[in-house]
Amino acid sequence: AQTVTQSQPEMSVQEAETVTLSCTYDTSESNYYLFWYKQPPSRQMILVIRQEAYKQQNATENRFSVNFQKAAKSFSLKISDSQLGDTAMYFCAFMKHAVGGGADGLTFGKGTHLIIQP
Amino acid sequence: DSGVTQTPKHLITATGQRVTLRCSPRSGDLSVYWYQQSLDQGLQFLIQYYNGEERAKGNILERFSAQQFPDLHSELNLSSLELGDSALYFCASSVGGTSGSRGDTQYFGPGTRLTVL
Numbered sequence: 001a002q003t004v005t006q007s008q009p010e011m012s013v014q015e016a017e018t019v020t021l022s023c024t025y026d027t028s029e030s031n032y033y034l035f036w037y038k039q040p041p042s043r044q045m046i047l048v049i050r051q052e053a054y055k056q057q058n059a060t061e062n063r064f065s066v067n068f069q070k071a072a073k074s075f076s077l078k079i080s081d082s083q084l085g086d087t088a089m090y091f092c093a094f095m096k097h098a099v100g101g102g103a104d105g106l107t108f109g110k111g112t113h114l115i116i117q118p
Numbered sequence: 119d120s121g122v123t124q125t126p127k128h129l130i131t132a133t134g135q136r137v138t139l140r141c142s143p144r145s146g147d148l149s150v151y152w153y154q155q156s157l158d159q160g161l162q163f164l165i166q167y168y169n170g171e172e173r174a175k176g177n178i179l180e181r182f183s184a185q186q187f188p189d190l191h192s193e194l195n196l197s198s199l200e201l202g203d204s205a206l207y208f209c210a211s212s213v214g215g216t217s218g219s220r221g222d223t224q225y226f227g228p229g230t231r232l233t234v235l
C-alpha cells in the first residue's frame with residue numbers, strides 16, 4: 001500500500017511571495033503518477049499539476065512547478081508570485097500504474113492549509 | 119467547472135436510513151471514481167468503475183455499494199447509515215484509456231454533503 005505524507009498542516013505567506021509545500025510518499029511501485037490538487041473554501045477539488053514518475057523533467061503550469069525527486073520519494077509544489085486566490089487546502093496525491101491500462105484510485109495526503117496574506 | 123456533475127448537493131437523513139448519490143462523468147470519460155472526505159479519515163478512495171465494470175476497490179464499507187450504468191452515470195448507495203458516515207462524497211471521472219496518457223487524470227465533481235442525524 002502507498003502512503004502520502006504532508007508534514008506542514010498550515011502555512012502562511014504574504015501576497016507575491018514564493019512558497020513551497022512539501023510532500024513525501026512511500027511506495028514499492030516503479031510506475032506511478034503524482035498530483036497536486038487544490039481545495040478552496042468552495043470545497044471543489046481542482047487539479048493544479050501532474051507528474052509522471054517516468055519523466056525526469058519537472059512539471060510546470062504557469063506559476064506552479066514541482067520538484068520531483070524520485071529516489072528520495074519527494075514531490076514538492078512551488079507557487080511563485082502567490083495571489084490571494086491561492087488560499088486553499090492543497091493535497092498531494094499518488095496514483096499507481098493500473099495493470100491492463102486505465103487509472104486507479106488516488107491516495108491523498110492530509111493536506112496543507114495555505115493562507116495568502118494581503 | 120470540471121464537467122462532472124453530482125446530485126444532490128446536500129442530503130440530510132437519519133441513522134439507519136439509505137441514500138443514493140448520483141454522478142455524471144465528463145463527456146467522453148469512461149471511468150468513474152468515488153471518494154469520501156471526512157474530518158477523521160481525510161480523503162479516501164472508495165471504488166472505481168470503468169465502462170460499467172468494477173475496476174478497483176478502496177476502503178469501501180460493506181454497507182456501501184456502487185454501480186455504473188450503460189449511459190456511464192454512476193450511483194453510490196449508502197445503507198444503514200451511521201453518524202460517522204457524515205462526510206463530503208466526491209465523484210471523479212477520467213478518460214480511463216491507456217495508462218501513461220493524459221487520460222489518467224481525474225477531474226472531480228462538486229461533491230455531495232451528507233449529514234446523518
